[in-house]
Every structure is written in structure tokens, then in C-alpha cells.
Amino acid sequence: MADSESTSEFESETVDDPIQNLSNEKLYELLQNILTENEKLTMENEMFEKFLRRVEPNALGGGAGLLGSSTASQASQQEAAPTRGVRKRSRSKGSASERTLRLTAEQKCDIAQREIEELREELKRMEGDCEKIIDKKLAMIEETQVRAIEIKKFEHEFHRDVIVGGVSKRTGKVECEKFERHHRDLIGKRHxxxxxxxxxxxxxxxxxxxxxxxxxxxEEMGDVLSKVDFDQLKIENSQYMDKIDEKNQELLKLKLMAGRTLQVLNQHKKKLAFLNKELDRIKADIQQRNDLLRRVDAEATIAEEERLKAEVINRRLREQLSDYKVPEVLEYVNCMADLYELQKKERIWDRKVDIAKMAVDRHQRIWKQIAKESQK
Structure with a gap:
């Protein structure tokens, strides 16, 4: 009998439960709605905990207990859903406790509004800190750019005055005086x-x-100032801020213009240095050509003098050639006969000389033998 009553009671409960009659798609949609609602409740609880932690840090345990009790009551409500007919009295007690612990919509809106204001203030503080950091970084970047420009300028001046302009033409090395003068000028500029x-x-x-x-x-007169004065000060402040922005824009344009001008100036200086080198090379070439021209002029003068001398000799030889008379044939024959006779006499005397030398040698040997014998 008891089993039949319990079976009939369970069947009546399953018939009364609407979840059993839902399809899978409806159940999935219901589950998604419950999960979304849980996420909203979790975010709401986190917001309330944050508010409570900021307003009353010591009461955080009690607040957490309250939130935990509300969560526990919701869990007990979900557990009581299958046995709704058996535990109606306990669920009514749980709902009464929830009604006592829940916040009203006005309180929730007030807390949310305070949290939004707190987040806005925190964002403003973070924005101010970020602006300060950005200003510092921009100042560092500007200082770095200025130092880079100064270093490039110093390098260019050092290259122009010392490395290029300080080289001695005689020794081909950098002069110490120009190096010291450059450093004195630099130190004077720094001072x-x-x-x-x-x-x-x-x-x-x-x-x-x-x-x-x-x-x-x-500040002392702040109490005396009226709203009109504050409005006027705001207007003047906005005007000055606009002027400052304009001046900053002009300063930025001037800096860009100065940078471009410096680049153009460096290019022209490089071009001027190249042209100076080319001018020095051309001057050296002109000097060499002038030296060569002077040598050619000197050689031309010497050649002209030699030509004049050769003309004089040639004229004299031509005159001698024009005055030359050919001797007679008989005279030539007689001269040749005399030549042959003289050559014959020369050969005869050469033989006589050879014979005399042989006789002298023989007499010298005899004399040496006689001298040796007399010494013995």
C-alpha cells in the first residue's frame, strides 16, 4: 500500500514538472540562459565585493558570508527543484531569507554608479600618469634629437676645421695649433x-x-572671486592653451625646417669640400702644366739658338762648297804615287826597327850573362 502511494506520488510529481516535457533544444536554450544569468550574477557579486572592500574592509567577511548564504540559498533552491512537493516548507523559508538578504534595484544602481565613478577616476589617474610618462619620453626623445644634431654638427666642424682644414701642406699631417684652436673655440662656445x-x-x-x-x-582671493571671474579665467586659459598649441606647432615646423636646412647645409658643405679638393687638384695640375710650359719654352729657346748656330755653320759650309775647286788628275796621280812610296818606306823602316829590337834583345841577354859571370 505504501509502495503504491509513493509510486503514485512520484508519477504526479513527474507529470507536474514542466522540464520533463521539454525537448533537447529547449533544454539547451534553457541551460544557456541559466549560464548567462549565472555570469551576470557573478559579475554583480564581484562588483559588490569590490565596493564592500573599498567602503568597509573590515566587514568583508560578513559581506562574503552574506553573499555565500545567498549563493547557498540559490543552490538549495536548485536542489529542491526535483523534490518540490516534498520540501515546500523548507523552500518557502529559503525564499524568505533571500528576500531579507537581497538588495533593492535602487541600491544596486547606486553601487554600480559609484563603481563607475571610481573607475572613471582611476582611468583619469591612469591617463594623467600615462600623459606624464609620454611627456617625459617626448622630452627625452627631443633631448636625444638635439644632442644627435649637436654631435653631427660637432663632427662636421671637427672634420672641416681639423681633419681637412688642419692638415699641413708641407708635412701632410694635422697641425697641433689648429687642433688646440678648435678645442678652445669649442670650450668658449660651451661656456x-x-x-x-x-x-x-x-x-x-x-x-x-x-x-x-x-x-x-x-588662492587668497579665491573666496572673493565670483563665477564670472572663473568663467573669464577659463576663457583666458583656453585662449592661452590655443596660443600655446599654435606656438608648439610653429616650433615644430621651425624644428623641421631647421633640420631640413641643416641637411641641405651639410650637403652643400660636402659639395663645397669636394669642390675645394677638385680646385686644389686643378691648381696642382695647372702648376705642373706651367712648369712643363716653362721647360718647353727653355728647350725651344735652346733649340732656336742651336738652329741659328747650325744655320751659320751651314752657310759657311755652303760658302766653302761654292768656293771649292777640284784638283787636276795628274796632281792626284802624283799624290797617290807619293803615298805608295811613303807606305813602302814605312814598311822598310818597320823591318829595320824590328831587326834593331832583336839585336838589342840579343845584346841585353849577352850583357846579362857577362854580368852574372863577373859576379861569380
Whole structure:
């Protein structure tokens, strides 16, 4: 009997449960809706915990307990769903406790509004910090660019005044005097820049003191100032900010123009250095050609003198040739006969000389033998 009653009660509960009659697609859609609702509740709980942690850090345990109790009540409600007919009284008690722990919509909106304002303030603080960091980085970049331009300028001047302009034409090495002069000029420029910056720093300090005194006076007179004065100050501030932006834009344009001008100037300086080298080469070539021309002129003068001398000799030889008379044939024959006779006599005397030399040699040998015998 008891089994039949329990079976009939279970059948009545399954018939009353609407989930059993849903299809798989409907169940999946219902599950997705429940998961979405759970995510919303989780985000809402995190927001409430954050608000409670910021407002009352000591009450976080109690708040967590309250949130935990609400979550537990929801879980107990889900567990009680299959046995809805058996535990109706306990579920009614749980719903009553939930009604006592839940926040109203107005309270939730107030907390959400405060959290939004807190997030906005935090974003503003982060934005201010980021702007400060960006300003510092931009200042560092600008300083680096200025230093790079100064280094390039110093390198160009050093190359122009010392490496190129300081080379001695006689020795081909850099002169120490020009190197020292370049460094003295550089140190003088640095001292002038330091003095200029010191004066500028002093002027800025004076203006800063004036501005601080004006700010102090304005703070003292802040209670007296009216809304119109504040509006006027805002208008003036906006006007000054616009002017500052315009000046910054002009300064940026001037910096870009100065950079381009410096690039063009460096290009022209390089071109000028190249043209100076070409001019020196052309001057050396002209000097060599002038030396060659002087040597050619000297050789031409010498050749002209030799030509004149040759003309004089040629004229004299021509005159001698024109005055020359051929001797008679008989005279030539007689001269040749005399020549043959003289040559014959020369051969005879050569034989006599050879015979005399042989006799002298023989007498010398005999004399030497006699001298040796007499010595013995």
C-alpha cells in the first residue's frame, strides 16, 4: 500500500514538472540562459565585493558570508527543484531569507554608479600618469634629437676645421695649433652656452616666483572671486592653451625646417669640400702644366739658338762648297804615287826597327850573362 502511494506520488510529481516535457533544444536554450544569468550574477557579486572592500574592509567577511548564504540559498533552491512537493516548507523559508538578504534595484544602481565613478577616476589617474610618462619620453626623445644634431654638427666642424682644414701642406699631417684652436673655440662656445642657460634659468626662477606669488594671491582671493571671474579665467586659459598649441606647432615646423636646412647645409658643405679638393687638384695640375710650359719654352729657346748656330755653320759650309775647286788628275796621280812610296818606306823602316829590337834583345841577354859571370 505504501509502495503504491509513493509510486503514485512520484508519477504526479513527474507529470507536474514542466522540464520533463521539454525537448533537447529547449533544454539547451534553457541551460544557456541559466549560464548567462549565472555570469551576470557573478559579475554583480564581484562588483559588490569590490565596493564592500573599498567602503568597509573590515566587514568583508560578513559581506562574503552574506553573499555565500545567498549563493547557498540559490543552490538549495536548485536542489529542491526535483523534490518540490516534498520540501515546500523548507523552500518557502529559503525564499524568505533571500528576500531579507537581497538588495533593492535602487541600491544596486547606486553601487554600480559609484563603481563607475571610481573607475572613471582611476582611468583619469591612469591617463594623467600615462600623459606624464609620454611627456617625459617626448622630452627625452627631443633631448636625444638635439644632442644627435649637436654631435653631427660637432663632427662636421671637427672634420672641416681639423681633419681637412688642419692638415699641413708641407708635412701632410694635422697641425697641433689648429687642433688646440678648435678645442678652445669649442670650450668658449660651451661656456657661452652655459652662461646663457644660467641667465635663462635665473629668469625662469624669477618668473616662477612671480607666478607662485600670483597663485598665492589668487588662492587668497579665491573666496572673493565670483563665477564670472572663473568663467573669464577659463576663457583666458583656453585662449592661452590655443596660443600655446599654435606656438608648439610653429616650433615644430621651425624644428623641421631647421633640420631640413641643416641637411641641405651639410650637403652643400660636402659639395663645397669636394669642390675645394677638385680646385686644389686643378691648381696642382695647372702648376705642373706651367712648369712643363716653362721647360718647353727653355728647350725651344735652346733649340732656336742651336738652329741659328747650325744655320751659320751651314752657310759657311755652303760658302766653302761654292768656293771649292777640284784638283787636276795628274796632281792626284802624283799624290797617290807619293803615298805608295811613303807606305813602302814605312814598311822598310818597320823591318829595320824590328831587326834593331832583336839585336838589342840579343845584346841585353849577352850583357846579362857577362854580368852574372863577373859576379861569380
Amino acid at each position: 657661452a652656452l652655459i652662461n646663457k642657460l644660467v641667465l635663462k634659468n635665473q629668469a625662469l626662477k624669477v618668473s616662477l616666483r612671480k607666478l607662485k606669488s600670483q597663485l598665492r594671491q589668487k
